[in-house]
Amino acid sequence: MLKVWGRRNSNNVQKVLWLCDEIGLEYDQEDAGAEFGRTRDPDMLARNPNAVVPTVEDDGFTLWESNVILRYLASKFGPEQIYPRSHTMRADVERWMDWQQTTLLPPMTTIFWGRVRTPDAIRASDIEEAIKKGERTWSILDNQLKDRLWITGDTFTLAEISIGAQAWRWFSLVRADERLMKQSHLENWFSRVRARRAFDHNVSSVPLT
Ligand SMILES: N[C@@H](CCC(=O)N[C@@H](CS)C(=O)NCC(=O)O)C(=O)O
The missing domain is CATH 1.20.1050.10 (Glutathione S-transferase Yfyf (Class Pi); Chain A, domain 2)
Structure with a gap:
């Protein structure tokens, strides 16, 4: 299942969760960033050296940059329109x-x-x-x-x-x-x-x- 790291009040995380909901894609979300920390933990820095959210992992592929995540998820899982x-x-x-x-x-x-x-x-x-x-x-x-x-x-x-x-x-x-x-x-x-x-x-x- 798609994994999403990022707090729900981050605009950039919201974009990713909104898309998942629009296209009915299930995900496992874990709070990270700001008051939740985590972004500078070694395992997270290895996934996203920018220490920001969102970061996602899909089938062993790790990705950051919210708009790129949108394009990746939509082209893999979304309807063409x-x-x-x-x-x-x-x-x-x-x-x-x-x-x-x-x-x-x-x-x-x-x-x-x-x-x-x-x-x-x-x-x-x-x-x-x-x-x-x-x-x-x-x-x-x-x-x-x-x-x-x-x-x-x-x-x-x-x-x-x-x-x-x-x-x-x-x-x-x-x-x-x-x-x-x-x-x-x-x-x-x-x-x-x-x-x-x-x-x-x-x-x-x-x-x-
Ligand atoms: N260009 C990046 C920017 C990511 C970004 O700046 N995220 C903010 C939240 S919207 C962040 O992680 N701030 C630090 C934090 O929450 O710890 C993207 O679009 O994903």
């Missing part, structure tokens, strides 16, 4: 997954650490700046969603999982009156994401910290 095989459709999904890690994550990290993890250590002006930057970044996705149900078209894919977990933090941590732009396509998309049982079970019902 969640991670399409056609070159262009696959690249489209992957582009949004990389966008989540490289473009969306930096402002979202400042907001999360400033509002949840270490509020005393991050200046209010840095949080304000990150919210502005976050909103400009989310508006790219809002525009993408103006004429489609899901990020890359008619079907729910890994792009939803990678970005949806982050959207939960955006809508939970940034008040409506702090958001200056009306992003109705994004909001409508997020209500579709929220309606998924696997999202609720692995993301929105888990305390932020």
Whole structure:
């Protein structure tokens, strides 16, 4: 059975557990990271030298990097529509997954650490700046969603999982009156994401910290 190391309140772990639930893949989850420690134990460092979560093991193969884990699990166990095989459709999904890690994550990290993890250590002006930057970044996705149900078209894919977990933090941590732009396509998309049982079970019902 697939083994997953990582605490359930980590966004990156949530992505992996959410996918497993979406595709009905059984797993054995063990808490690790932050208050649970473990990531610097020799056996865990041997699996993941970055000392972060998630780490997974499948049939003797160990893997880290949440979005790569999503792609591995979806291509091995998932239905084709969640991670399409056609070159262009696959690249489209992957582009949004990389966008989540490289473009969306930096402002979202400042907001999360400033509002949840270490509020005393991050200046209010840095949080304000990150919210502005976050909103400009989310508006790219809002525009993408103006004429489609899901990020890359008619079907729910890994792009939803990678970005949806982050959207939960955006809508939970940034008040409506702090958001200056009306992003109705994004909001409508997020209500579709929220309606998924696997999202609720692995993301929105888990305390932020
Ligand atoms: N790029 C990595 C980042 C992994 C990462 O930074 N994980 C965080 C939790 S979201 C972590 O392990 N933090 C330290 C800890 O929890 O001990 C991925 O996407 O898997």
